[in-house]
Amino acid sequence: MSRDFLQSITRLRSGYIVRVKIKSRKSTFLRCNAGGRLFPIVVWSLVGCLLLLQLCSFTYQRNVQSGGTHLSISQQTQFRELEEVEKENIQLPPPRKRSPRAAKRKPKRPTTLIDEFLDESSPLRRVFFPGQRTVVDPRKNYGNDTYYYRPGRMWLDTEGNPIQAHGGGILYDSRTKMYYWYGEYKDGPTYHAHKKGAARVDVIGVSCYSSKDLWTWKNEGIVLAAEEKNETHDLHKSNVLERPKVIYNEKTGKYVMWMHIDDANYTKASVGVAISDFPTGPFNYLYSKRPHGYDSRDMTLFKDDDGVAYLVYSSDKNSELHIGPLNKDYVDVTETMRRILVGQHREAPVLFKHQGTYYMITSGCTSWSPNEALAHASESIMGPWETIGNPCIGGNKNFRLTTFFAQSTFVLPLSGLPGLFIFMADRWNRADLRDSRYVWLPLTVGRPLDRPIEYNFGFPLWSRVSIYWHKKWRLPYRR
Numbered sequence: 016m017s018r019d020f021l022q023s024i025t026r027l028r029s030g031y032i033v034r035v036k037i038k039s040r041k042s043t044f045l046r047c048n049a050g051g052r053l054f055p056i057v058v059w060s061l062v063g064c065l066l067l068l069q070l071c072s073f074t075y076q077r078n079v080q081s082g083g084t085h086l087s088i089s090q091q092t093q094f095r096e097l098e099e100v101e102k103e104n105i106q107l108p109p110p111r112k113r114s115p116r117a118a119k120r121k122p123k124r125p126t127t128l129i130d131e132f133l134d135e136s137s138p139l140r141r142v143f144f145p146g147q148r149t150v151v152d153p154r155k156n157y158g159n160d161t162y163y164y165r166p167g168r169m170w171l172d173t174e175g176n177p178i179q180a181h182g183g184g185i186l187y188d189s190r191t192k193m194y195y196w197y198g199e200y201k202d203g204p205t206y207h208a209h210k211k212g213a214a215r216v217d218v219i220g221v222s223c224y225s226s227k228d229l230w231t232w233k234n235e236g237i238v239l240a241a242e243e244k245n246e247t248h249d250l251h252k253s254n255v256l257e258r259p260k261v262i263y264n265e266k267t268g269k270y271v272m273w274m275h276i277d278d279a280n281y282t283k284a285s286v287g288v289a290i291s292d293f294p295t296g297p298f299n300y301l302y303s304k305r306p307h308g309y310d311s312r313d314m315t316l317f318k319d320d321d322g323v324a325y326l327v328y329s330s331d332k333n334s335e336l337h338i339g340p341l342n343k344d345y346v347d348v349t350e351t352m353r354r355i356l357v358g359q360h361r362e363a364p365v366l367f368k369h370q371g372t373y374y375m376i377t378s379g380c381t382s383w384s385p386n387e388a389l390a391h392a393s394e395s396i397m398g399p400w401e402t403i404g405n406p407c408i409g410g411n412k413n414f415r416l417t418t419f420f421a422q423s424t425f426v427l428p429l430s431g432l433p434g435l436f437i438f439m440a441d442r443w444n445r446a447d448l449r450d451s452r453y454v455w456l457p458l459t460v461g462r463p464l465d466r467p468i469e470y471n472f473g474f475p476l477w478s479r480v481s482i483y484w485h486k487k488w489r490l491p492y493r494r
């Protein structure tokens with residue numbers, strides 16, 4: 016019997032995956048026993064199994080939709096508020112006047128919101144990059160309106176200066192019970208090193224901000240500074256230092272920073288490593304290398320529950336991602352590496368885990384211009400990874416096709432709120448990179464997928480990863 020029917024039923028997270036492959040090679044068994052007693056037993060067992068699993072799957076979805084079993088009723092209500100779909104209705108400005116000759120030469124295609132976003136002279140610019148008057152300022156008393164994240168608005172630190180932590184990531188440090196936000200300090204002029212090169216700001220360094228509440232951020236200064244004089248140094252200001260991420264190594268007691276190190280033309284394509292005894296630095300720069308001998312551009316780190324940390328980077332000219340564990344003290348990669356999302360041309364990877372499943376969000380490769388995010392999932396961190404679709408919900412179609420006019424940089428789990436994460440993204444202002452904005456939004460895991468994946472027999476293979484657009488929102492326990 017087992018030669019004809021191969022059933023593999025795998026329990027996954029709290030949902031179930033069912034793989035029922037029925038080999039339809041001409042079955043001698045079926046032919047010999049078609050009229051026999053065994054045939055109905057096999058069929059009914061199979062039907063029973065499927066019904067049972069359907070029931071389990073249904074119960075799982077119910078559980079998930081009610082916000083999981085660990086949340087209080089009030090938290091569940093607040094959780095649901097974050098999952099409300101908020102629409103954006105931004106009117107496009109009337110088409111600009113063109114001379115009849117220009118109109119004849121090149122007929123005008125309809126303008127989209129994305130064109131307006133990219134057009135530095137567009138009157139809609141202020142919608143995406145609101146001015147000083149709307150800043151989020153932790154020094155002000157907002158009364159009941161405090162702790163609100165307002166994606167895209169200027170965000171000040173506790174001294175009243177705009178936060179400079181682009182392409183960043185957050186470390187929760189259990190020793191100091193503080194959050195530390197590290198990022199690119201870009202408070203310098205934007206220019207083009209070459210006519211066709213991407214807009215850039217000279218390297219100034221990696222900034223660090225500390226917070227207890229994830230809203231009020233104190234500037235801890237530059238924790239890894241650029242090199243001013245030595246032109247051969249990786250950190251020379253004429254080079255590129257992007258997407259710094261910091262994790263803590265319990266074994267060595269060191270805070271370890273990894274970052275994308277490059278030259279102005281993005282041909283060095285390496286990772287750099289720095290360490291410190293304190294979360295607030297100073298970090299001591301160790302070296303750079305091409306991990307596993309491959310080019311490496313956008314990158315991130317992920318530390319798993321078992322203490323093993325991984326480096327994920329865009330490679331082979333950004334056509335694929337590579338993932339591999341770091342060594343025990345986190346200052347180097349090991350020999351193990353897997354090529355993932357091969358040929359998918361993804362960058363800006365961020366990785367997180369929920370109920371034993373690994374999730375990743377990536378962007379497409381369009382430099383500072385926004386594009387569509389995709390979510391990916393895997394049972395094992397080393398893959399295989401499956402692409403499960405665009406996680407963005409709300410706003411409007413253009414918002415969803417541009418990751419809310421931003422690019423992923425980190426996903427922060429929130430202790431005590433299983434299934435809720437903060438999705439952190441950068442709304443790059445390529446005309447003035449220092450004025451790039453932060454788009455932080457609630458990310459939840461657990462809704463069923465919009466489109467069923469092929470051959471899943473109606474069972475949810477992966478939970479849906481959803482990032483909800485909100486003009487303003489706050490964390491459930493901030494009330």
Ligand code: GAL
Pocket residue numbers: 182213214257258313362363380381382383422
């Ligand atoms: C983006 C990348 C950024 C930066 C930029 C430069 O695609 O995610 O980190 O490298 O390109 O053009």
